Amino acid sequence: MTVLQLRNLQKKASSNLASVSKSGAILAAAKGQPFSAIFGRDALVTFIILAEAHKISPNSKFLSTIKKNLLTLAQNQGQKVDNQTDEEPGKIEHENRSGIFNQQRLLELQKNNWPVKKDQNRQLYLRYWGSIDSTPLFIVAIVEYLKISSDWDFFYNIEGNFKKALLWLEDYGDVDDDSFIEYKSKNRSALINQGWKDSNNSVLTETGQHPKEPIALVEIQGYTYWAFKNAAWVYEHIGNHKLADHLLRMALRLRGKFNQKFWMKDKKFFAHALDGDKKQIKDIVSNAGHLLITGILDRERAEKIVQRLMLADMLTPYGIRTLSSKSPHFKFDKLDLGIQDEAYHNGTVWPFDNAIIAMGMKKYGFNGEAKLIIEGNLRAVQKLGDTELFQVSPEGELVRFIKASNPQTWTSASTLLWTLTLYELERVSRDKRPFMIDKMMAAIRAVPKF
Numbered sequence: 001m002t003v004l005q006l007r008n009l010q011k012k013a014s015s016n017l018a019s020v021s022k023s024g025a026i027l028a029a030a031k032g033q034p035f036s037a038i039f040g041r042d043a044l045v046t047f048i049i050l051a052e053a054h055k056i057s058p059n060s061k062f063l064s065t066i067k068k069n070l071l072t073l074a075q076n077q078g079q080k081v082d083n084q085t086d087e088e089p090g091k092i093e094h095e096n097r098s099g100i101f102n103q104q105r106l107l108e109l110q111k112n113n114w115p116v117k118k119d120q121n122r123q124l125y126l127r128y129w130g131s132i133d134s135t136p137l138f139i140v141a142i143v144e145y146l147k148i149s150s151d152w153d154f155f156y157n158i159e160g161n162f163k164k165a166l167l168w169l170e171d172y173g174d175v176d177d178d179s180f181i182e183y184k185s186k187n188r189s190a191l192i193n194q195g196w197k198d199s200n201n202s203v204l205t206e207t208g209q210h211p212k213e214p215i216a217l218v219e220i221q222g223y224t225y226w227a228f229k230n231a232a233w234v235y236e237h238i239g240n241h242k243l244a245d246h247l248l249r250m251a252l253r254l255r256g257k258f259n260q261k262f263w264m265k266d267k268k269f270f271a272h273a274l275d276g277d278k279k280q281i282k283d284i285v286s287n288a289g290h291l292l293i294t295g296i297l298d299r300e301r302a303e304k305i306v307q308r309l310m311l312a313d314m315l316t317p318y319g320i321r322t323l324s325s326k327s328p329h330f331k332f333d334k335l336d337l338g339i340q341d342e343a344y345h346n347g348t349v350w351p352f353d354n355a356i357i358a359m360g361m362k363k364y365g366f367n368g369e370a371k372l373i374i375e376g377n378l379r380a381v382q383k384l385g386d387t388e389l390f391q392v393s394p395e396g397e398l399v400r401f402i403k404a405s406n407p408q409t410w411t412s413a414s415t416l417l418w419t420l421t422l423y424e425l426e427r428v429s430r431d432k433r434p435f436m437i438d439k440m441m442a443a444i445r446a447v448p449k450f
Contacts, residue, residue, distance in 0.1 A: 001378060006419045009381060013415035014450035016386050016407040021065060021450065024072045026409060029388070033405040034105065037097035038076075040134035041196060042410050043069055044092075044141045045352055049413040051144040052359055056420040057447050058148075066145050067154060073138060074161035078129055078168075083186040084115040086130040086194075090168030092138045094131035094191070098123065113189035130191040131198075132183040133220055135165050135173065136227040143230035155234070166231055166247070169224060175214040179257050180274065181224045182214035195220060195287070196353075197322065197345035203273055203281060204329050212276035219287040221258045222294035225251050229295060255296050268304045284314065284324040286353050292360020302364045309357065310369055316392035318380040319354040319373055323347045325394055332391060334399050341403070343391065348401060350389045351377050355414035358421070371425050374418045386411040416447060 020027040020036075028035035028042040035042070047066040054062040078091035086094075097106060098119070106124035110116040116126050142162055146155055155162070173181040183194040191198050192210065195217040205211055228251035235244035262270045264280060270288040271280035289309050291297050297305065309315065313324040323330055323346045331343035354377050361370040380390055380398055386407035391399040 001375065001382070005382065006378070006422065009378065009415055010419045011448050013386055013412040013419075014448040016412040016450075017065075017409065017416070018450040019407075020409050020412075024068050026065065026069050028410070029405040029408050031101050033408075034403075035388075035405050035408070037095060037102060038072070038093070039095055040073055040092045041094065041131050041137065043073065044134060044137035045196075045356070046410045046413045047141045048137070048144055049352070049355055049359075049410065049417050051141070051148055053413070053417045053420050053447070054148050056417075056424050059447055059449075061449050063145070063149050063151075066141070067149070067151065070138075070142060070145065070158065073134075074158050076127070077161050077164060082129075085128050086186055086190070087127075088129065088168060088172045090135065090164035090166075091129050091172065092131070092134035092165065093127060093129055094134060094194075095126060095128045098125035115187065115190065128190060130183075130185065130187070130194050132173070132181060132194040132217065133196060133223055135168050136181065136220070136223040139165050139169075139227035140223065140230055143234055146234065152238075162231070162234075166227075169227065170250075173224070178278075179254050180216040180261075181220050182216040184214040197285075197287070199344045201329070201342060202345040204283070205275070205281060206328070208329065211273065211281055214276055215281075216274040217287065218262055218270050218272055218285075219290040221254060221262065222291040222296045225254050225258070225296040226294035228254065258296060259298075259301070263301070267308075269308050270301075270305070283327050283329065284308065286314070286320050286322045286350075286357065289320065289353075289357035289360065292364060293356055294360075295363075299364065303366075306361060306364070306366050306369055310372075315373075316349060317376055317396045318390070318392050318398055319349045319351070319377045320357060321347050321349055321392070322353065332393060334391075334393070335402075337402060340391075340401060344389070344401075348389045348391050349377075349380070351381065351387070351414045352408075352410035355410075355417055359417075362421070367425055371422070374421055378415070378418055378422075381411070381415055386415055420447065 019030045025038050026043050028039040050062040073092055076093050076096055078087040078089055081088055103124055106116050106126055116124050119125055175182045175184055185192045192200055193202050228247045232244045232247035264271050272283045272285045273281040288305055292302055309320055313326045314321050330347040331339055332347055333339035354373050358370040358373045384390055384400060388404040388408035389401050391401055393399055
């Protein structure tokens with residue numbers, strides 16, 4: 001891919017981000033798309049990606065976007081226990097949907113018995129907390145922002161919300177007091193799966209059944225470890241050594257139990273999840289690749305994760321699949337909407353998913369593998385735009401996912417990061433290259449404002 005092509009992708013991604021960046025809120029997708037609303041998880045992943053982009057190419061717009069949106073999520077933090085909306089004190093929202101452009105979608109959700117309500121103007125709105133990962137990611141994103149901004153006034157302003165999120169992890173996130181963060185859906189009309197793969201068929205036993213709850217997802221344990229370690233760093237920095245030590249102990253206890261209970265010795269990979277009986281859900285999924293960015297893995301197991309993800313049943317010419325093509329739950333079809341719906345999280349390729357995995361690979365020094373994934377994803381984005389997801393046939397053909405939102409916000413953020421990452425990887429090995437290469441790659445580094 002030429003420098004000009006990369007630059008054009010970067011400009012388009014910046015334009016897409018501008019279209020969803022509103023006053024105090026960043027939407028998961030543009031107006032008219034199914035996810036044109038505030039989604040906690042989507043926003044927080046976007047902020048983490050933008051923070052990583054800022055490390056490569058400092059950009060004040062990245063900082064202001066992250067800051068104002070973290071404040072919005074803090075203002076909407078859970079206050080009480082409500083089984084209809086899955087609200088709990090300290091929990092970060094999954095979805096906040098309102099406004100004239102969302103009325104049709106809200107009506108559909110209401111008909112499906114979601115906890116949709118009416119405001120004083122009799123307009124429909126939804127506030128829903130059915131997400132197990134938004135709260136640890138909130139903690140992570142705040143600290144990642146602090147590390148790139150040194151904005152301690154912001155932290156002191158938001159510290160109450162920060163502490164409430166930490167307490168949620170201890171008081172509500174760990175349903176059965178086993179150190180793992182789990183979910184057990186209280187409102188069966190809404191989401192029964194509450195990780196990023198939140199479709200009804202995204203977590204299945206070998207026989208195709210929904211597992212016994214509560215369910216502990218693999219990536220959530222990594223996020224939580226990352227959250228505890230990040231929070232410990234903050235409190236050590238400001239001199240609260242007692243709280244820092246407590247958080248570090250929580251992190252280390254989780255790391256030890258996680259590596260013991262989730263590791264599949266026969267597959268040399270981590271299980272997708274533990275069910276309510278602490279039995280492993282053994283599918284090979286991309287979720288485990290998220291562990292690389294969190295620090296919960298030692299070098300040996302990190303290498304095994306990378307090696308497994310790079311095998312042909314997971315790696316496609318356009319990135320890593322969500323699910324191994326060898327799984328009995330893998331789905332693929334070019335045109336059948338029913339099968340495409342079943343495939344939503346079961347074998348498709350999601351750019352943001354690949355971005356997190358590639359970021360983690362870089363942390364462990366697997367730069368070649370990261371570059372391969374990034375280049376594959378960029379080829380797909382060049383053809384399809386900043387799409388939510390896409391399919392790749394078993395033969396390696398790129399296939400549009402018919403119902404995918406386009407553009408999707410965290411894909412646009414990923415596209416920005418990928419172009420900058422290619423610059424960074426190029427810089428690492430460019431010492432013997434002509435000066436013109438430096439000038440060309442520097443053009444990529446100059447990120448357009450959004």
